[in-house]
Amino acid sequence: MAGDVVVEARNLTKIYRDFWGRKKVDALRSLSLTVERGEIFGLLGPNGSGKTTTIKLLLGLLFPTSGDALVLGKNATDVAKNELIGYLPEESYLYKFLSAEETLDFYGRLFNISRAERKRRSAELIEQVGLSHARKRLVKEYSKGMARRIGLAQALINDPEVVFLDEPTSGLDPIGTREMKDLIIDLKAKGKTVVMCSHLLADVQDVCDRVAILHQGELKEYGRVSDLLKIQDLTEVRIRGLSESAKAEIERIIATDGATLESMGHPTTTLEDLFLRIVRESEAHPGRRYLPERKGGSSGTDGDRKTAASPSSN
Amino acid sequence: MIIEQEYPDLTQWPILTATAFYWVQTLLILIFLGLGIAIFREVLLRFLDTWTSGGIGSALIDLPISILSSLLNTLRNLAVSVIEVLALPLGIRRIWAIARLSIQEAVRRRVLYVLLLFLVPFLFAGWYLPTAEEAQLRVLVSFTNTVMGWLLLPMVLFVAAMSIPKDLETKTIQTIVTKPVRRLEFIVGRVIGFMFVFTFVIVIMGGVSLAFIYSQVTEKVLKDQWTARVPIYSAPPENGAYSFVFFKQGVPSAVGTNVGREWTYRSHIEGDTSDEARWFFHFDPKKFENADRVKVGVTFDIFKTTKGKPTLDTDDTSGVWASLDFIDRNNPENRIDEAFRVNNNRVTMIDIPASVLKSGDILVRARCLTRNQYLGMAKHDIYLQANEQPFEWNFAKGMVSLWLKVLFLTSVAVAASTVLNGFVTVIFTVGVYCMGIFHNFLVQVGSGQTLGGGPIESAIRLVSQMNQTVELDPGFFRTVAKTFDPYLIKIVGAVSAVVPDLSTIDTAEYVAGGFDIPTWLTLRNIILVVGYVIPVLIAGYLLFRNRETAA
Numbered sequence: 001m002a003g004d005v006v007v008e009a010r011n012l013t014k015i016y017r018d019f020w021g022r023k024k025v026d027a028l029r030s031l032s033l034t035v036e037r038g039e040i041f042g043l044l045g046p047n048g049s050g051k052t053t054t055i056k057l058l059l060g061l062l063f064p065t066s067g068d069a070l071v072l073g074k075n076a077t078d079v080a081k082n083e084l085i086g087y088l089p090e091e092s093y094l095y096k097f098l099s100a101e102e103t104l105d106f107y108g109r110l111f112n113i114s115r116a117e118r119k120r121r122s123a124e125l126i127e128q129v130g131l132s133h134a135r136k137r138l139v140k141e142y143s144k145g146m147a148r149r150i151g152l153a154q155a156l157i158n159d160p161e162v163v164f165l166d167e168p169t170s171g172l173d174p175i176g177t178r179e180m181k182d183l184i185i186d187l188k189a190k191g192k193t194v195v196m197c198s199h200l201l202a203d204v205q206d207v208c209d210r211v212a213i214l215h216q217g218e219l220k221e222y223g224r225v226s227d228l229l230k231i232q233d234l235t236e237v238r239i240r241g242l243s244e245s246a247k248a249e250i251e252r253i254i255a256t257d258g259a260t261l262e263s264m265g266h267p268t269t270t271l272e273d274l275f276l277r278i279v280r281e282s283e284a285h286p287g288r289r290y291l292p293e294r295k296g297g298s299s300g301t302d303g304d305r306k307t308a309a310s311p312s313s314n
Numbered sequence: 315m316i317i318e319q320e321y322p323d324l325t326q327w328p329i330l331t332a333t334a335f336y337w338v339q340t341l342l343i344l345i346f347l348g349l350g351i352a353i354f355r356e357v358l359l360r361f362l363d364t365w366t367s368g369g370i371g372s373a374l375i376d377l378p379i380s381i382l383s384s385l386l387n388t389l390r391n392l393a394v395s396v397i398e399v400l401a402l403p404l405g406i407r408r409i410w411a412i413a414r415l416s417i418q419e420a421v422r423r424r425v426l427y428v429l430l431l432f433l434v435p436f437l438f439a440g441w442y443l444p445t446a447e448e449a450q451l452r453v454l455v456s457f458t459n460t461v462m463g464w465l466l467l468p469m470v471l472f473v474a475a476m477s478i479p480k481d482l483e484t485k486t487i488q489t490i491v492t493k494p495v496r497r498l499e500f501i502v503g504r505v506i507g508f509m510f511v512f513t514f515v516i517v518i519m520g521g522v523s524l525a526f527i528y529s530q531v532t533e534k535v536l537k538d539q540w541t542a543r544v545p546i547y548s549a550p551p552e553n554g555a556y557s558f559v560f561f562k563q564g565v566p567s568a569v570g571t572n573v574g575r576e577w578t579y580r581s582h583i584e585g586d587t588s589d590e591a592r593w594f595f596h597f598d599p600k601k602f603e604n605a606d607r608v609k610v611g612v613t614f615d616i617f618k619t620t621k622g623k624p625t626l627d628t629d630d631t632s633g634v635w636a637s638l639d640f641i642d643r644n645n646p647e648n649r650i651d652e653a654f655r656v657n658n659n660r661v662t663m664i665d666i667p668a669s670v671l672k673s674g675d676i677l678v679r680a681r682c683l684t685r686n687q688y689l690g691m692a693k694h695d696i697y698l699q700a701n702e703q704p705f706e707w708n709f710a711k712g713m714v715s716l717w718l719k720v721l722f723l724t725s726v727a728v729a730a731s732t733v734l735n736g737f738v739t740v741i742f743t744v745g746v747y748c749m750g751i752f753h754n755f756l757v758q759v760g761s762g763q764t765l766g767g768g769p770i771e772s773a774i775r776l777v778s779q780m781n782q783t784v785e786l787d788p789g790f791f792r793t794v795a796k797t798f799d800p801y802l803i804k805i806v807g808a809v810s811a812v813v814p815d816l817s818t819i820d821t822a823e824y825v826a827g828g829f830d831i832p833t834w835l836t837l838r839n840i841i842l843v844v845g846y847v848i849p850v851l852i853a854g855y856l857l858f859r860n861r862e863t864a865a
Binding site for chain 1: 355358359362407408410411414415418419422423484485486487488489490491492493494495496862863864
């Protein structure tokens with residue numbers, strides 16, 4: 001993908017300190033990554049791995065201890081970037097005394113959107129997230145799933161170019177999850193860039209083009225989902241209608257190569273396997289970048305791995 | 315009415331300069347203090363980090379770089395802040411969105427129920443308030459003001475102090491600051507929204523109070539005191555410096571005879587002697603052009619040296635008498651002489667023909683006519699009544715003072731709550747408010763003028779119940795007090811320079827006394843408070859800007 005970079009982290013480091021300046025947590029260590037226009041980028045990691053910290057640094061909610069966070073070429077703390085981004089927080093932090101319509105109207109006002117346009121957009125978004133039946137009800141009466149939906153709607157009120165989603169499917173039932181994923185893929189279809197973080201692996205595997213896997217504040221793996229999940233030293237071949245002689249021929253070639261044929265083709269692992277392996281290895285060798293079992297590393301990541309090189313601390 | 319401390323007119327430049335300078339100074343102190351601490355902290359932390367990771371050598375080498383980068387960063391930050399402050403008007407629609415949100419919140423959270431609470435004292439107040447006509451209006455005005463203050467100020471405090479901490483706690487702030495709202499716009503929007511709510515509350519409370527006062531006063535009070543007189547006080551004549559002088563045996567003097575009264579507001583002249591007091595009045599002659607007769611209000615203090623006869627209305631030889639000479643300074647022939655019996659410490663209204671005032675340049679000579687008695691007088695003891703305004707309108711003007719106090723509290727609370735949590739903000743704001751109300755005392759402590767020494771020394775005296783004028787016994791505590799008090803006094807002095815004098819914005823005395831609140835006084839109060847609120851909000855913005863809004 002040769003698209004332009006819309007989100008970039010350069011050696012992003014965040015250390016939480018207490019009142020006296022004593023180090024509490026190294027939340028993020030020298031994270032470097034780029035997100036390109038039009039892709040769905042997933043930040044993956046167990047609880048406390050630094051995914052939310054990364055998103056908050058990119059949004060300017062937190063200030064980096066060192067390094068830079070850039071969104072649309074602007075510093076993350078620059079308010080001007082907010083014109084073109086949308087953010088769905090971990091939980092929908094909304095004003096509970098407003099109704100769905102009023103909520104969208106309020107956030108629309110913050111973008112200086114005209115009255116007519118606000119009305120049109122909020123009606124459209126309420127429809128889109130499936131809250132038409134509850135448009136007049138106060139947010140405090142909403143179920144968690146409904147609050148999630150209105151949260152997504154407020155993130156999209158300004159028709160943003162980059163959408164940051166923090167655990168977008170948390171609190172949603174399976175149908176809601178499916179709908180949320182469809183919405184995310186829909187955003188991509190409209191040319192939006194989506195940066196999401198999640199610990200729900202299936203979600204990430206389903207929607208993300210590329211992922212960064214974080215553990216204990218360090219980048220462990222980074223690349224295209226399809227590449228990461230390929231087991232490189234296994235080849236899977238499944239052929240229909242292959243003649244017995246051709247099959248014997250293939251087996252012979254394999255035998256001369258000293259290998260045994262199990263089946264042919266590249267089987268894929270699940271992201272869950274990969275994830276658990278990374279976490280396990282990371283705990284065994286803290287501070288080391290994940291070394292895949294495949295030969296030659298990943299092939300199709302467009303040199304992203306270079307930018308993603310993470311210096312190890314020991 | 316008694317005006318002990320005269321405020322300069324707004325047309326005089328020193329007050330304008332002083333007010334302007336005052337808030338600039340406050341702003342700079344706050345900004346530099348904040349920035350200094352922030353830079354120091356950042357540099358120190360980086361120094362310690364480099365020390366632990368690379369030894370003291372590399373930490374020392376890194377130090378200048380770290381200081382420089384910190385300074386540059388701060389300057390860049392400051393430049394952006396200045397731009398955002400100047401660009402505030404561009405965010406008017408976003409500010410209004412936030413203000414609207416605050417109004418909606420107050421309404422839907424039923425903050426306004428406090429108004430019902432407000433009605434309770436009025437149900438029973440009539441039972442306890444005095445009925446003497448002399449005191450009625452004064453007591454009622456002070457009662458309603460007190461009730462309004464005590465109900466409104468805590469409500470203001472909690473609503474304003476809890477709002478931003480609540481936004482931070484419920485994390486709703488995260489969905490706000492990731493929108494194109496500048497943090498200054500957020501703060502200003504909050505304050506404006508709250509002020510809309512509080513203004514509504516003040517208007518309702520004021521209306522109810524006025525109706526209550528009206529229903530409680532008697533017919534006579536309504537006829538005599540239900541007004542707002544516009545006085546003209548003495549003023550120095552052209553090419554003269556004094557507006558009020560005593561003459562003792564023909565010699566001008568700043569003070570009269572000291573009769574030993576502790577309160578030195580008034581000075582006395584002796585009865586049946588040549589002693590006199592003179593007031594100069596200098597005003598626009600058009601003021602009384604269309605009037606036939608003009609009312610003059612006179613309040614003197616009687617100091618008796620003999621018992622004399624009891625004052626009887628039927629007996630003209632009883633009581634203490636005074637004479638007032640009104641002389642046209644441009645035409646000494648045009649004069650009028652009025653003798654009246656002095657109403658001790660209460661206003662006597664005298665009616666004089668307007669013709670004597672037509673030049674606008676008048677000398678008034680006062681004498682005491684009764685032998686062996688003294689009359690005490692002060693500059694503001696005589697006024698010409700230029701006009702009368704409705705009491706209701708004056709009462710409304712009096713509400714401006716309450717409104718300004720509310721604005722002050724709201725702004726301080728909102729600004730402080732950007733870095734403090736709700737509870738601490740409440741305590742902080744109450745502290746600042748009290749220091750504002752007792753500003754005079756703060757200044758006295760800060761300049762070391764209070765009896766009994768500095769804070770520690772006073773504390774020792776309090777505990778040991780020691781007289782304020784006795785020196786402390788030598789010993790450990792005395793050493794501690796003498797060592798640290800000078801510094802504490804300096805700190806109190808510095809604090810008194812940053813806190814505004816809120817006691818001066820009170821105008822209830824005017825309303826209760828039936829005097830029109832001068833427009834310049836209202837204006838001055840507005841300038842004083844708004845001039846203070848602006849830097850407070852900017853300081854709050856700087857703090858908020860450099861605060862992380864997520865944990």
